[in-house]
Amino acid sequence: MKCSICKEKAVIELNYLKKAFCKEHFIDSFEERVKKHVEKNKLVDKNDKIVVGVSGGKDSLTMLYLLNKWYPGQVSALTVDEGIKNYREHTIKIVEKFVKEWGINYKKLSFKEGIGFSLDEICKKLEGIPCSYCGVFRRYLLNKGAREMKATKIAIGHNLDDEAQSIMMNLFQHGLQRFVRMGPLSGVVDNEKFIRRIKPLREITEKETRAYFFIKKFPHDIWECPYMQFAFRHNIRKMLNDYEKDNSGTKANIVKSYDSFIKKFKKTKYNIVFCEKCKEPTSSNICRACIIKEEFYERTRNKGKTKN
């Protein structure tokens, strides 16, 4: 197979774009498409202070690398340590090495300090799916931490695969509240307590970030989150990839369909309210984080049945 641009030997084929690239032109095309997405959707303003949520995975590190390259002096990194034993301590080391190497300002927050208990502790007490607790508190701490770092935007490493998965997950579960909040720039209302979230990699497939990471020789994480087996996302990903294999462009089309739909829908304005307990921005009277916290402490007080 030949590169669509220079006719040299290709190293990657992108069926959904009907293109193949050599190493050099793949890197160019990848960066160009991310940049175009950022500019087209006006994700970054010259006065923005961007905090990049970094997990140590390929997506967040690639995004951190690119934003720092394009907007030097405007970018910092923020990591949330959920307290997942035999997993997070390894990926945090990758992050710390990476930010040091590129001279990026960095901060770490933990569930234990910021919420009061680790994800491992929550999962011993409560029966819900680990990822749903994790998501709630991670968003909560990212917003809070970014605000303390005086950020005007939070950058999240969601790629096209993640986005297609989230759309399908919300459809499958009738999660319409969450459904309407997705998109390249989320947070419908400007509010000083709620930092808007941007997704620079939203039009790039997961396969491409992996290839970019490999070609750039960035340090890939080999650790797998022990809670992954519980993730509903895991099944949706498998389903979409099985389908995409014989129908290139399906994932991209899901995201495109969503975008066309939401463009019309979002002309309606929403109000943000604040949690009665912790005063963080939310969409209901008491935020999800405080509800789960209450459940957790209730269990602790009652010494209720502990899950194994």
Next chain:
Amino acid sequence: MEILIQGKKRKVKNSVLSEIMNEINVNPEEFLVVRDNELITSDTKINNGDSLELLSIVSGG
């Protein structure tokens, strides 16, 4: 012919990468393939004794 996949010997009937992937039931949406430290495309001809490394596309979480 016999090739190495992740360092393990494996007999395969086909010789084009896309066919081998199909044969060993690996979805190219979930794995990239590396030979001699370079990514290779699905039409690549694989030779007897080649060593292939599968790179998982999915991150740990």
